[in-house]
Amino acid sequence: EVQLVESGGGLVQPGGSLRLSCAASGFTFSSYWMNWVRQAPGKGLEWVANINPDGSGKNFVDSVKGRFSISRENDKHSMYLQMNSLRAEDTAVYYCTRAGGNYLVYWGQGTLVTVSS
Amino acid sequence: QSVLTQPPSVSAAPGQKVTISCSGSSSNIGANSVSWYQQLPGTAPKLLIYDMDKRPSGIPDRFSGSKSATSATLGITGLQTGDEADYYCGAWDNSLSAYVFGPGTKVTVL
Numbered sequence: 001e002v003q004l005v006e007s008g009g010g011l012v013q014p015g016g017s018l019r020l021s022c023a024a025s026g027f028t029f030s031s032y033w034m035n036w037v038r039q040a041p042g043k044g045l046e047w048v049a050n051i052n053p054d055g056s057g058k059n060f061v062d063s064v065k066g067r068f069s070i071s072r073e074n075d076k077h078s079m080y081l082q083m084n085s086l087r088a089e090d091t092a093v094y095y096c097t098r099a100g101g102n103y104l105v106y107w108g109q110g111t112l113v114t115v116s117s
Numbered sequence: 118q119s120v121l122t123q124p125p126s127v128s129a130a131p132g133q134k135v136t137i138s139c140s141g142s143s144s145n146i147g148a149n150s151v152s153w154y155q156q157l158p159g160t161a162p163k164l165l166i167y168d169m170d171k172r173p174s175g176i177p178d179r180f181s182g183s184k185s186a187t188s189a190t191l192g193i194t195g196l197q198t199g200d201e202a203d204y205y206c207g208a209w210d211n212s213l214s215a216y217v218f219g220p221g222t223k224v225t226v227l
Contacts, residue, residue: 035216037162044119045154045162045205047216059214095161102209103152103167104216110161 002026002106004096009111012086020081020111022096030054030074033099036081038092039110046092050099051079064090086115120145121206121219128225129196137191137222139206145217149209151189153182156203156221165204166191198226 008020022034036048049060049070058070067086072079079096093110122140129135139151153166164173166182169189181192189208193200206219 044221045207045218047218050216061215062213101168102150103164104154104207105164105167105173107161107163
């Protein structure tokens, strides 16, 4: 059974940093693109970033470029999202997702990030 | 505003059919496959339709997808109260090098 478990969310002040983790199991982690998708309270889905199987290819939504970075450790079946210079508008539930072609097959339950003073 | 457009809401009585449109452009829907996601209240999204018209295992055939040029449509037949949810379309955008979602459509069963 595929499982994606996010962790690392919490309350952080504007300008602060946070590192999210995603622990994957139930599939060959090193074979798949992985993504982060976020959802602000009461709002729709927003794709944030993705990373290719060996970690050499990455893409980001414009609003986080230069502030967020994505990485993975295939031997630990884990993906990470390093978030710096956080803003109030980054407040959201962040979902870890596994891709299958041009679609997002599996989703974690999400971790809440709140940026507030 | 979203790169993909969807109606904010649709509604119908139990047993009826609803359709949800998703309009994009030549750089997203026109060039790549479309997916649909269902988000039940308080839960994580779930893949409903992929590659325009394919259903993952466990998704009933009451759900269907289609595409024409730069638009896609999700159809739900035999509407049930358990179908009340937000539905999002999504596609890769070649110009943005980003995955884009529609704003979501809330389905209400009357």
